[in-house]
Amino acid sequence: MLLPDNIAPEDSIYYNGAIVLQVVQREHRISLTNLFCEVNKHKTISFSLFLLCLDWLYLIDSVVIQNEEVILCS
Numbered sequence: 001m002l003l004p005d006n007i008a009p010e011d012s013i014y015y016n017g018a019i020v021l022q023v024v025q026r027e028h029r030i031s032l033t034n035l036f037c038e039v040n041k042h043k044t045i046s047f048s049l050f051l052l053c054l055d056w057l058y059l060i061d062s063v064v065i066q067n068e069e070v071i072l073c074s
Contacts, residue, residue: 013052016039019042020054029070
């Protein structure tokens with residue numbers, strides 16, 4: 001699912017996770033809802049895909065989620 005071979009790369013978690021990470025890097029700390037709104041200004045994605053991207057970014061130690069805020073890991 002990160003890099004599927006049967007769908008467009010723009011629909012992968014890997015690609016969309018990069019967009020989410022770019023927004024978090026710009027803000028360093030942002031609320032979950034504001035992050036979703038900012039990401040959708042760049043590319044429209046579903047909330048479920050957004051959450052999968054956040055899960056992936058958490059697993060690779062790029063972000064932490066605390067008190068409904070997404071925080072960039074140093």
